[in-house]
Amino acid sequence: MPTDVSVVVVSYNTRDLLRACLRSIYASQLQPREVFVVDNASRDGSPAMVAAEFPAVTLVALDRNLGFAGANNVAIRRCQGDRILLLNPDATLAPDALGRLSDALDRRPTAASAGPRVLNPDGSLQSCGYRFPTLLREIRQSKKVNIALDAVLGPDPEPGPPLAETEVDWSDGCCLLLRRAAVEAVGGLDEQFFLFNEEVDWCFNVRRAGWSVVVVPEALVWHHRGQSSASTGTGSLSTALLVETRLRYYRKNHSMGTAVAAAAVLGAGFLKQRRRDPLSTAKSAGIVRWCRSMLPRAS
Numbered sequence: 520m521p522t523d524v525s526v527v528v529v530s531y532n533t534r535d536l537l538r539a540c541l542r543s544i545y546a547s548q549l550q551p552r553e554v555f556v557v558d559n560a561s562r563d564g565s566p567a568m569v570a571a572e573f574p575a576v577t578l579v580a581l582d583r584n585l586g587f588a589g590a591n592n593v594a595i596r597r598c599q600g601d602r603i604l605l606l607n608p609d610a611t612l613a614p615d616a617l618g619r620l621s622d623a624l625d626r627r628p629t630a631a632s633a634g635p636r637v638l639n640p641d642g643s644l645q646s647c648g649y650r651f652p653t654l655l656r657e658i659r660q661s662k663k664v665n666i667a668l669d670a671v672l673g674p675d676p677e678p679g680p681p682l683a684e685t686e687v688d689w690s691d692g693c694c695l696l697l698r699r700a701a702v703e704a705v706g707g708l709d710e711q712f713f714l715f716n717e718e719v720d721w722c723f724n725v726r727r728a729g730w731s732v733v734v735v736p737e738a739l740v741w742h743h744r745g746q747s748s749a750s751t752g753t754g755s756l757s758t759a760l761l762v763e764t765r766l767r768y769y770r771k772n773h774s775m776g777t778a779v780a781a782a783a784v785l786g787a788g789f790l791k792q793r794r795r796d797p798l799s800t801a802k803s804a805g806i807v808r809w810c811r812s813m814l815p816r817a818s
Contacts, residue, residue, distance in 0.1 A: 524621060524696070525600035526551045529590040531559040533608040534568050536743060541573050543611040549618035551604070553577060555594035559584040586713035587692075595707045603702065607693040609743040610637075619738035620696040623684055631701030631730035632722065634690025635738035636680070645742055647680040648687030648734035651723060652765065654777055657784045661791075686731050692718030694740040701725050709771070714757070716764035723772050755801035762805025763812070770813075782806050 530537045557579045558566045566580040616635055623633040637645040659665040705724045708717045722732045770778035786806050793799040
């Protein structure tokens with residue numbers, strides 16, 4: 520039977536994966552109250568496919584690409600449900616996933632969101648909650664530096680994937696069930712994050728406001744990682760955006776000094792890896808993009 524859950528899917532040139540995504544939503548044991556597809560000006564016929572094959576979906580066809588955060592916010596403002604599921608078009612739900620996520624919010628009235636165990640298409644683990652990024656953890660990406668820090672500070676414990684429902688710092692935005700009260704308390708996704716790190720920022724802000732973030736390993740979602748972001752253009756652009764938005768996260772939630780230090784640490788690492796990593800140039804471009812965004816704009 521219908522519930523008080525609204526579902527939002529932001530699409531950009533992912534027609535076939537979007538079809539599978541929507542089918543999984545309507546195959547859920549817990550049926551949503553409403554489903555929105557916000558299309559970011561796709562060129563692959565995605566809006567026509569949705570209109571023809573899923574007439575119950577509320578289709579919002581934009582005339583320009585607002586990015587992941589911006590397009591989600593368009594629908595979030597229209598959602599009627601007390602809970603809002605953000606779901607990538609390249610993700611599919613297990614039949615009981617939505618119900619398990621909703622049950623977790625029932626059990627935890629102070630939880631702002633619930634995320635699933637995210638699997639790769641082959642069934643291997645992709646994610647199940649994370650710790651927040653920090654400058655120290657960026658520094659530890661260097662093996663030699665990490666060995667020295669281990670000797671001084673002790674090893675950095677990296678917890679394994681949880682086996683039971685538990686609190687985490689943040690969970691993957693490819694599938695995230697939000698509590699409307701938390702959205703009303705802190706706002707929607709920050710639109711300065713065009714793509715990537717918007718869920719890290721949102722989880723940071725709800726936790727700072729006193730809410731918790733939980734993951735539910737029993738809720739399963741399969742995610743074709745990179746397919747949704749790849750449709751933004753090239754892999755190099757997506758890689759650059761990943762780095763740029765990470766620095767935006769540090770600047771917004773920590774300080775300019777932390778962001779500058781992180782840029783220096785990341786840049787040194789990319790320079791060192793330039794012969795082995797074909798995307799090192801794109802990663803460096805992400806730092807340049809962020810630096811340019813910090814420059815005063817001419818009036």
